[in-house]
Amino acid sequence: MQTHQYDVVIVGAGGAGMRAALESSSRARTAVISKLYPTRSHTGAAQGGMCAALANVEEDNWEWHTFDTVKGGDYLVDQDAAEVMAKEAIDAVLDLEKMGLPFNRTPEGKIDQRRFGGHTRDHGKAPVRRSCYAADRTGHMILQTLYQQCVKQDVEFFNEFYVLDVVLTHDLTRGPVPADEQVAVSGVVAYELATGEIHVFRAKAVVFATGGAGKIYKTTSNAHTLTGDGMAVALRRGIPLEDMEFFQFHPTGLAGLGILLSEAARGEGGILRNSEGERFMERYAPTIKDLAPRDMVARAMANEVREGRGCGPNKDYVLLDLTHLEPAHIDAKLPDITEFARTYLGVEPYTEPVPVYPTAHYAMGGIPTTIDGEVLRTNTDVVAGLYAAGEVACVSVHGSNRLGTNSLLDINVFGKRAGIAAAAYATTAPLHEMPEDASAPIVGYIERLRDHAAGERIADIRRDLQETMDRNAQVFRTAASLEAARDDIVELKKRYRSASVQDKGRRYNTDLMEGIELGFLLDLAEIVVAGALAREESRGGHFREDFPTRDDERFMLHTMAYLRPDDSPGGSRVDLDYKPVTVTRYQPMERKY
Amino acid sequence: MTAVAENSTSAAETKAGEIPSFDVTLRIRRLDPDRSDEPFWEEFTVTAHATDRVLDAMHKVKWEVDGSLTFRRSCAHGICGSDAMRINGRNRLACKTLLKDLDPSKPIVIEPIKGLPVLKDLVVDMEPFFASYREVMPFLITGGNAPTAERRQSPEERARYDDTTKCILCAACTSSCPVFWTDGQYFGPAAIVNAHRFIFDSRDEGAAQRLEILNDKEGVWRCRTTFNCSEACPRGIEVTKAIQEVKRAMITRAF
Numbered sequence: 001m002q003t004h005q006y007d008v009v010i011v012g013a014g015g016a017g018m019r020a021a022l023e024s025s026s027r028a029r030t031a032v033i034s035k036l037y038p039t040r041s042h043t044g045a046a047q048g049g050m051c052a053a054l055a056n057v058e059e060d061n062w063e064w065h066t067f068d069t070v071k072g073g074d075y076l077v078d079q080d081a082a083e084v085m086a087k088e089a090i091d092a093v094l095d096l097e098k099m100g101l102p103f104n105r106t107p108e109g110k111i112d113q114r115r116f117g118g119h120t121r122d123h124g125k126a127p128v129r130r131s132c133y134a135a136d137r138t139g140h141m142i143l144q145t146l147y148q149q150c151v152k153q154d155v156e157f158f159n160e161f162y163v164l165d166v167v168l169t170h171d172l173t174r175g176p177v178p179a180d181e182q183v184a185v186s187g188v189v190a191y192e193l194a195t196g197e198i199h200v201f202r203a204k205a206v207v208f209a210t211g212g213a214g215k216i217y218k219t220t221s222n223a224h225t226l227t228g229d230g231m232a233v234a235l236r237r238g239i240p241l242e243d244m245e246f247f248q249f250h251p252t253g254l255a256g257l258g259i260l261l262s263e264a265a266r267g268e269g270g271i272l273r274n275s276e277g278e279r280f281m282e283r284y285a286p287t288i289k290d291l292a293p294r295d296m297v298a299r300a301m302a303n304e305v306r307e308g309r310g311c312g313p314n315k316d317y318v319l320l321d322l323t324h325l326e327p328a329h330i331d332a333k334l335p336d337i338t339e340f341a342r343t344y345l346g347v348e349p350y351t352e353p354v355p356v357y358p359t360a361h362y363a364m365g366g367i368p369t370t371i372d373g374e375v376l377r378t379n380t381d382v383v384a385g386l387y388a389a390g391e392v393a394c395v396s397v398h399g400s401n402r403l404g405t406n407s408l409l410d411i412n413v414f415g416k417r418a419g420i421a422a423a424a425y426a427t428t429a430p431l432h433e434m435p436e437d438a439s440a441p442i443v444g445y446i447e448r449l450r451d452h453a454a455g456e457r458i459a460d461i462r463r464d465l466q467e468t469m470d471r472n473a474q475v476f477r478t479a480a481s482l483e484a485a486r487d488d489i490v491e492l493k494k495r496y497r498s499a500s501v502q503d504k505g506r507r508y509n510t511d512l513m514e515g516i517e518l519g520f521l522l523d524l525a526e527i528v529v530a531g532a533l534a535r536e537e538s539r540g541g542h543f544r545e546d547f548p549t550r551d552d553e554r555f556m557l558h559t560m561a562y563l564r565p566d567d568s569p570g571g572s573r574v575d576l577d578y579k580p581v582t583v584t585r586y587q588p589m590e591r592k593y
Numbered sequence: 594m595t596a597v598a599e600n601s602t603s604a605a606e607t608k609a610g611e612i613p614s615f616d617v618t619l620r621i622r623r624l625d626p627d628r629s630d631e632p633f634w635e636e637f638t639v640t641a642h643a644t645d646r647v648l649d650a651m652h653k654v655k656w657e658v659d660g661s662l663t664f665r666r667s668c669a670h671g672i673c674g675s676d677a678m679r680i681n682g683r684n685r686l687a688c689k690t691l692l693k694d695l696d697p698s699k700p701i702v703i704e705p706i707k708g709l710p711v712l713k714d715l716v717v718d719m720e721p722f723f724a725s726y727r728e729v730m731p732f733l734i735t736g737g738n739a740p741t742a743e744r745r746q747s748p749e750e751r752a753r754y755d756d757t758t759k760c761i762l763c764a765a766c767t768s769s770c771p772v773f774w775t776d777g778q779y780f781g782p783a784a785i786v787n788a789h790r791f792i793f794d795s796r797d798e799g800a801a802q803r804l805e806i807l808n809d810k811e812g813v814w815r816c817r818t819t820f821n822c823s824e825a826c827p828r829g830i831e832v833t834k835a836i837q838e839v840k841r842a843m844i845t846r847a848f
Contacts, residue, residue, distance in 0.1 A: 037719060039762050040665075040673040097743040100733030100796065102751060102758050109745035134758075140672065141758065148732040194712065223667040259670045340670060343689060344644070459656030502660030505627040508713040511660035 001198045001439060006031045007426035009188055009203040010419075011163045011230060014041030015139070015408065016390025017209035018146035018155075019415030020422065024207070025155045027423035031201065033158045033190055035210075035225060038147050042211055042223045043411065046139025047262035047337060049131030050096075050408040051119055052089035056110045057129045062086040064122060065130065067586060069406060072118040072293045073364075073399020074540035074550065075588040076243065076558065076581055081371050081395045083584065085406070085413050092412040093132050101145040103134050104333075114333075115267040118293035118403040124593065127291050131405045136262050136336045142408060158190070161199065162513060164442045165189040165233060166206060168383060169432050172238025173565060176378055183377060184384040186432035189439045191446065193513065196506030198439050204429045205385040205422040208234065208367060208375075209415065212391040215517070216525045217360035217474070218466035221253055221260035225517075230392040232520035234367050235527065239377050240560040240577070242394040243365035244524070245531030246541045248402055249475050251297040253359025255317035257344055261337045261356060263404040266290040268333050271321045272301065273353065274309035280318075285593040292593045295401040295541045298358040302475045305357070312355060319353035358475055364402055364541060365531075366394040368560065368579075373418030379560060379579040385425055385432075389418035396558060399581075400540025449515045455500035458515045465492050465518075465525055473529055478546045482533040489526050496522055497570050523563060523572075530574035531559045552588050556581055612642045617650055617692060620700040621662065623714045632711070636700060637662075643693035647680055647701065651687060664715040671827055674763030678715050679704040684765040684825040706768035708777065722764045725780045729788040729806055734799030750795040757790040757835050759828040766822035766832050778811045782822035782832045785813055789835040792848050800848045804839070813840050 008024045010017050013034035024030040034041070053060040065086035070077045097103060097111060104112040113129040121128040134141040150157075170183045177183055187202040210230030214222025235241055251272070252261040266272070272290055274280050284300040285292035292300075301318050310316050322330060322338070327350045330338055338349045347354050366388065368376040373387040390411040397410055465488075472485035496519060503511035537551035538544050557578035566573045616638050624632040639653040648666055655662045664687070665675040671689035678687055681695060681702050695701055709717040735744075760783065767773050767781035788807055792800040807813045813836055822832040842848040 036667060036673075036675070037723075040667045040675050042668060042673070044761070045668050045670070045672045094743055098733075098735075098739050100791070100794070102754070102794070103743075105746055105748045105751050107748065109747045109750075111743050137759070140761070144758070144760075151727050152730075152732040223673065224669060225667045336672075343691070344646075344670070346644075457656065457660070459660075503663075505625065505661065507626050508663050508716050510663050511655070 001200065003200045003202065004031065005202045005431070007203065008205045008207065008422045009033060009201045010207045010209060011188060012209035012211060012390070012392070013038035013157065014209065014211055014390065015043035015142050015146060015411035016415035016418070017207070018150050019412050020207050020209060020389060020419030021155045022146065022149055022153060023416055023419030024423040025153055028426045030423070031156050031158060033161045033163055033188070033201065035160065035162045035229065037159050038150070038157060039143060041143060042226055044140045044143040045221070045223065045260065046142070046408050047136040047260065048116060048264035048267065049114065049133035049138045049405045050093060050142070050412070051116060051130040051405040052093040052132055052409070053086065053130060054090060054093060054111060054113065054132065056106060057113045060121070060128055060130055062089065064120065064128070065089065067123050068119050069397060069403055070399070070586050071124070071591060072403040073401050074591055075556065075586070076396065076399030076539060078396050078582040079584040079586060080582050081397045084371050085397045085409060088413045089409050092409060092416070096142060096145060096412065099145050099149050101134065101141050103132055114264065115291060116404045117263045117266065117291045117297070119405070120288065124287070127288055131264070131267065133264065135332070136264050136334045139408060142412070160193040161190040162193060162516070163188045163190045163229065163233065164516065166237055166386070167434055167438050168237055172377055179381065182384055183381070184432050185386040186434045187438070189442045191442070193508055193510070196509060198443060200434070200439050202431055202434055204426040204431050205387065207373070207418050207422050208388040208392050209390045210392045212363045213521065213524050214360050216465065216469050216521050216528065218470045219253065219258040220360035221250055221258055222360065227517035227520050228524045229517070229520055230388065231366055232523050234375070235523055235563050238562065239375060239383065240368060240562045241365060241527050242368040242558050242560055242579070243396060243400070243531070244363065244527045244561060245535055245559060246364035246400045247360060247528065248294055248362040248364060248541050249298040249358035250361035251294055251301055251358055252320055252356040254340060254344055255312070255355035255357045258359035259340055259344060260359065260361070261320065261340065261354065262334070263294070265320060265322060265334055265337060268329070269325055272297070273319045273321050274304045275311045275315065276309060280304050280309070288593045293401055293403060296593065298475055299543060301358055317355045317357040320356045321353040322349045323351055323353060362402055362407060363391055364394070364396070364398040364400060366392050369393045369395055371395060371417065372421040373414055374421065379577065385429055387418040387422045389414040400542060446512065446516070450501055450504060450509070450512050452498070452500035455498045456495055458499055458501060458511070458518050461492055461495050461499055462518050462521065465489070465521060469525055473532060475543060477532055477542070477544050479533065482529050485529045486533065489522060489529060493522050493526070527561045527563065527574060530576060531561055534576050535559065556588065612644055614640050614642050615697060617641045617697045618700040619650055619654060620702045621714070622704040624711050625661070626713055641692055643691070645692050646688050647690045647692065647703070648676060648687040650692065651703070663713045672761060674761035677706050677763040677765040677768070679706055684769040686763060686765070686827045689827050706764060708768045708774045709764070719764065721777060722767060722781070722783065725784040726762065726787055729780065729784045730799055730803055731787040731791065733791060733794065733797055734802070735796060736798050744796045746795055753795070754790050754793040756830050757786045759830055760786050760790070761828060763827060765825040765827055769821040769825035771819060771821065772815050772817055776811070776815065779815045780807065780812055782836060785836050785839055786830060786832055789839050792839060792842060800842070804843050807839060808843055813843065816840070
């Protein structure tokens with residue numbers, strides 16, 4: 001075992017982690033710990049753009065962007081946070097340009113902007129060109145640009161180190177500690193993939209930026225490595241997760257595969273059609289049609305399929321039609337996604353419509369934070385020195401449904417804020433004592449999983465989890481489907497306790513890594529389902545067929561879910577609490593487009 | 594929806610609209626450093642579909658046959674650059690190579706990329722690769738005061754370096770280069786591509802410094818124009834052309 005000491009430790013090296021590192025490393029001694037090489041992070045898979053009211057190509061302002069974000073999130077957005085994000089969006093884009101990001105340009109040489117779902121002029125009057133972009137590789141360019149700046153600043157990375165635990169001064173797992181006691185972070189425990197060695201990082205401040213958890217589902221746009229590690233690590237230490245029942249299904253995943261085709265395809269003029277060739281979004285969102293927010297489009301697509309208007313031999317997808325666009329336009333604006341259609345489905349988008357179906361894409365929920373990224377351990381109290389930013393966090397700027405492009409914005413705005421706040425805190429805060437045996441729980445966990453003689457395969461349990469989540473907790477949900485998922489997860493957790501990995505080695509034991517990841521996925525799926533079952537309404541990405549309308553009386557509230565140990569061996573239960581939504585200027589209205 | 598990659602349906606059960614399955618053999622070069630320093634070959638036969646990626650077949654081996662088979666992967670659609678490997682003698686991404694584009698009647702030969710130390714099975718040490726990348730100053734260098742708004746750049750100026758912005762640092766190009774195999778000190782195509790990306794960016798003022806670095810005896814002049822790198826690039830970057838442009842800029846000082 002090795003012990004390291006830093007002022008600030010950042011966990012995760014995607015967009016949020018590296019944006020935080022650029023701020024923190026110039027102010028305090030900083031280490032970035034990442035399960036992957038930084039350039040492998042899933043920020044790189046984001047395509048369409050990053051919205052900011054630059055007004056480079058038409059009239060726009062950040063207040064309209066704030067409104068769209070609040071309405072898009074079906075009023076579960078904390079409006080103070082959305083205002084911060086929309087205001088700071090402009091500098092966030094300009095910061096990236098100054099770092100060298102190769103944005104597409106207008107003829108005058110300014111950053112070009114294009115349309116995106118749910119982004120409108122003057123409170124919903126018409127689509128607006130707000131998304132700043134680099135072809136359909138905006139996330140790739142952001143990830144590369146931030147990594148380039150990290151190289152320039154000589155940021156210290158621990159690559160292929162997997163953080164498995166966060167150490168706090170208090171045990172929060174049994175319930176809240178007295179309000180007058182300060183709970184603080186003292187570090188993290190990591191597993192070095194190359195050697196199997198355990199590393200303890202003592203730190204004054206820790207920033208979680210580990211991304212999402214799409215792998216609780218089978219059909220997903222997410223990378224294999226997006227297993228909700230940071231969320232689950234916090235959860236297991238008694239920190240709540242907020243609004244986890246809200247999971248975004250991106251409308252246009254490649255049918256059968258889930259690979260993302262950017263909303264930019266529709267921003268550039270692409271049209272969704274059913275088996276009758278009908279542009280069905282005209283019925284669901286008469287004003288902005290195919291550019292309605294993702295939850296509405298995904299539901300409309302699933303509904304078309306359910307009512308028998310799906311395409312293909314099994315009538316189980318719809319079509320994204322780009323054939324009316326000029327091939328040169330497609331090549332200039334959508335080169336990567338058209339290549340995905342060619343490579344993986346053998347479809348030529350110039351001449352053939354592309355089969356698409358919703359794919360699990362983004363966790364609106366996550367570790368609750370303030371607008372400075374401080375992690376909340378109750379509705380009001382923070383863990384001193386602990387921060388989170390990006391998809392792992394819930395600020396909440398996305399409410400119950402995130403607008404396209406707002407995730408690349410979120411990681412830049414709140415990654416920067418968390419990096420600044422963590423470094424500022426670390427310059428005055430003490431290094432908290434860490435017990436000698438801080439790594440013992442994780443060492444025990446790893447050894448059980450690795451040394452267990454023979455047990456069920458990790459992959460079999462993971463497949464069953466993903467299948468029950470796809471079947472029971474996807475676009476359409478009911479009490480019955482969610483209860484089925486809940487019961488399945490209880491059984492899967494039992495099976496997991498006697499599972500084992502085949503690779504018993506120390507070096508690059510990715511079999512063991514997948515075993516640990518599955519444990520995280522099971523905990524998170526349990527939280528998603530518990531929140532969804534209790535939320536007897538339909539809002540944003542959470543649609544209950546048995547409660548098909550929004551219920552502001554009962555549920556204009558954030559879910560705060562805690563995982564508590566219970567009396568059964570290795571068992572746990574989910575405790576749900578609720579937190580008010582911050583409303584500043586926009587009272588909830590019916591959501592029509 | 595089901596992910597076809599994770600289903601195995603025998604041909605007899607194939608329903609309308611399903612893709613027929615067949616058996617495919619993967620012949621994989623392995624190394625288990627916990628046991629021995631000697632690499633060895635192992636064959637696995639799994640059921641797969643023509644539309645499956647090589648990565649899907651490898652996952653079937655790992656998830657159903659031998660959990661110790663070790664390789665890096667993440668996004669599984671050619672964007673993250675984790676899974677470059679040598680497949681039937683050519684560098685490719687396992688997630689971007691479909692079985693139907695290979696000949697599945699013969700074993701598919703899978704080896705780690707060449708020229709970097711093998712750590713376990715298909716996992717190589719990427720540090721020397723990233724060290725070369727870091728040496729070319731792969732970041733925008735500007736002087737004077739930054740403008741309040743964005744720096745202006747015309748669409749034509751933006752197009753000048755577009756091709757080399759696509760690089761995902763997968764190392765397929767560098768590890769396909771015969772010069773790199775024999776001389777690990779050579780910067781390699783990927784580092785030069787990333788230098789090109791800034792040398793030809795109208796906003797950048799560091800071209801002279803980068804050209805100085807690449808004028809080194811381990812720099813661009815080692816390139817023998819074998820085009821392996823251009824063929825290997827999973828992003829379709831014209832790597833050899835980019836290297837030629839850097840060479841020309843070095844002579845003409847025009848960039």
